Amino acid sequence: MSGAGSDTSRLIDVELDESVGRATPDIEHERAVAIFDLVEENCFHPVGDDKGGPYKLRLSLVDSRLVFAISRGDGEAVVTHILSLTPFRRIVKDYFLICESYYDAIRSSTPSQIEAIDMGRRGLHNEGSQTLMDRLNGKIDIDFDTARRLFTLVCVLHWRG
Template sequence: MSEHRLTSIELDAASLPASSAEIEHERRVAIFDIVEKNAFQPAGAESGPYALKMSSQDGRLVFDIAGPGFTKAHGLSMSPLNKVIKDYIDICDSYYEVLRGTDVGKIEAIDMGRRGLHNEGAELLKSRLEGKIDIDHETARRLFTLVTALYRR
């Protein structure tokens, strides 16, 4: 396993809004999955592993990274991510609502849209981090899940 990886992730409690059981479960699963398998290499870092603290500060997404002999904070404007995040949150809310019903066809259709928006958000996040942090697609997907957790109002 590469040394350039995350071994811990913390979401700033002050940045987190109240959430449902489904959203809280998604956060825990995303953090667990990232820590289990990820590719995360901050520019200028010689070796990992790294600890990441994510927060939302003044409309910016902040990544505080610490590793052996390395600390760095990256702030990204949320503006380019706002639309895909809002659309993703809306479709997730619809998905959770439909799950309570029994219309399998509707569940599958909404889930396909949800996965498509999730991939779009992950690719946008990955491109916004380009030159700052090198991540793979699966790490970007899971980080996008955590970004939406910080964004929810």
């Protein structure tokens, strides 16, 4: 893979399938921030693609599977990877529950309570990010920060779906 964030190994656009509907304002905010951060800084390269990017990514859910449709900046299709959501179900469910607790806490809890919930939230997020990296191993080379942002988007899709 080329250097981290190089023009040939990076995403320049990320799109979520909007057909699964809209989510709560908090979740939509997470989506917007994750996409912005992901496009600003990422390391992303489909394994075996010698032509290089930059790339566009369309994430969607089809028949309870996560679809990564990757194209070049000019729209030329590169590859589509389809992943089972099964390895993510428990993590996403737990992450969603702790996020609800976190959003409730920031409205009414003490800073120490918020911090404790946030530590648990970050731990689950890291676990989901590592699971995503493991599932993409041999398919798409990504770094951990990119995996974290992508995992947020996986959660958004799952919550909507």
